[in-house]
Amino acid sequence: MTKSNTTSVALAAMLAAVCGSAAAQPSETLGKVKESGSITMGVRDASGAMSFTTGPGKYTGFHVEICERVVADIRKAVQLDKIDVKYQLVTPQNRIPLVQNGTVDIECGTTTNNAARQKDVAFAPTLYVEGIRIAVKAGSGIAAPAQLAGKTVAATTGSTSVQALRKLGRDGVGGVSEVLSKDNSEGFLLLEGGRADGFVADGQILATLISKSKEPEKYKLLDQVLGVEPIAIMFRKGDPAFKKVVDDSILALARSGEVPRLYDKWFMQPIPPNGSKVGLPANAMTKAAWAAPSDKPLEAYEAR
Known part of the structure; x- marks a missing residue:
């Protein structure tokens, strides 16, 4: 085998290894959404007024509605006329692994943003401080x-x-x-x-x-x-393009003044399925988060 052929074989082997490694990773989220025309939303069935079920395959709540607004902006970002939202029920035990492995694209339950979790996943700016x-x-x-x-x-x-x-x-x-x-x-x-x-x-x-x-x-x-x-929307770490779209959507929602109205809808007014009222006014830290949303972890709040 000539030196030239040896170099070509080595280069081909290197490219195969790189491609194989890339294939083993979850696809870049915006590209995945555009190609499939769908997004998988992680939801909870009994996380208070933040994320809950109203029947088989039906989920709603404050964080779910926030995520629906975000998905609308993701649709615009990937230039699709429609995105099919697929709901994936998650638990406290499996929510992070399902985000990490790409099963869930955006998790809209009641996950605390803390320093330990930031090593494994990424978070959007907080709109609710619990x-x-x-x-x-x-x-x-x-x-x-x-x-x-x-x-x-x-x-x-x-x-x-x-x-x-x-x-x-x-x-x-x-x-x-x-x-x-x-x-x-x-x-x-x-x-x-x-x-x-x-x-x-x-x-x-x-x-x-x-x-x-x-x-x-x-x-x-x-x-x-x-x-x-700080309770925040969670998604895969290491995907800056997706994080920017999500973060920009959250920040625009906060600047619009829509968040307090949504909070009132879910925490102060009758909610499905039986018209009960949670009756929990927004606390001072939640209002501060609306005024200056950030993805800082729990430890930053404790240090204040």
Whole structure:
């Protein structure tokens, strides 16, 4: 074999290796959407008024509607007349892997943007800053987290509420028995059925579950906030073109003044499927996020 042929073979082998490596990676998202004419939206079935189901294959909520606005801008960016939105139900346990492997293009549930997760995925600017709270039965006599000492408290597996629950012990609330639910609905059922004395979760999730329960007056949220968390739309890391379209869409929505109206629609007005009201006014940090949206992680809020 001549030197020229040897060089050609080596070059071909190198190109094959590069192409094979590229093929193993999820395609660039905008190109994938344009080619397929569809986008896969990660959604939750019981994440309060942020993302929930109203029936088989039907999902809605504050974050879902925000994502629908974003998808409209993605459609314009890839110059399509229509995009087919495919819903993918995700859980706290599988949402990040499904975004990483390209199964989900944009996740529109209740995911906290923190530094650890930013190593694996990317986030859009935050439009909702959550407070982790505790729900208890109104007649329990429990008025503060300290009174949960020696009692059973639930949290959802894979959620940041688990860390908030465990922090109670480190803060001196002794003898708390931890019980983990597979999802938020099950966690509330543990409280409802008396198998847990408290349920730790995002405040809006708790408020929504209470509003939709058979007897909302039987439950209350403790005043103390265990943690503050920026909840944001999540998508694959390392795709700057897609992030720019999503970020620009979110920023334009915030500048338009539309976000407070959407918040009022989902958190202060009757919502499907039974017309219940969450009744949770926007807190000061959420309003600040609307005024200056950013993708800064949880740790930036804690450092303030």
